[in-house]
Amino acid sequence: MAEYLMDTNHLSPLVTLHHPLRHRFLKAQQSGHAFALTIPALTETLFGLSLTHRSRQNLAEWQRLMPGLTVYDLNRTDAEQAADLQLQLRRQGWQLGTVDALIAAVALRYNLTLLTTDKDFSAVPLLKQENWLRQLIRP
Numbered sequence: 001m002a003e004y005l006m007d008t009n010h011l012s013p014l015v016t017l018h019h020p021l022r023h024r025f026l027k028a029q030q031s032g033h034a035f036a037l038t039i040p041a042l043t044e045t046l047f048g049l050s051l052t053h054r055s056r057q058n059l060a061e062w063q064r065l066m067p068g069l070t071v072y073d074l075n076r077t078d079a080e081q082a083a084d085l086q087l088q089l090r091r092q093g094w095q096l097g098t099v100d101a102l103i104a105a106v107a108l109r110y111n112l113t114l115l116t117t118d119k120d121f122s123a124v125p126l127l128k129q130e131n132w133l134r135q136l137i138r139p
Contacts, residue, residue, distance in 0.1 A: 003111075014062075035068065037072070082104070108127060
């Protein structure tokens, strides 16, 4: 079974009951695929969900989904790898934000496939990634 790390852009649609990404996520989860997120992605997601006009409903739905997600804490090794990634990519002309670098470091450490729409990750060596949102909206 596949193991995925979810970026914020793949987490926030999960609270929308009829969103196609939510449907695909739940189906994959029922098939035994594992899903996880990092503390920075959790922070971004909770902040974003709290800003919407449906914040109360969105946060309640988020609480229902959370038990099915693994949350990875960060450690010193992740911080060091994230900084190294940022330096390496900067030398190649790419900018990778600190939160994205931390997410990439966790995905690499646990050999997870990152679900994201963010093209900044494409420069990260050895990082496996998929964009389920693009796949869902293609005609």
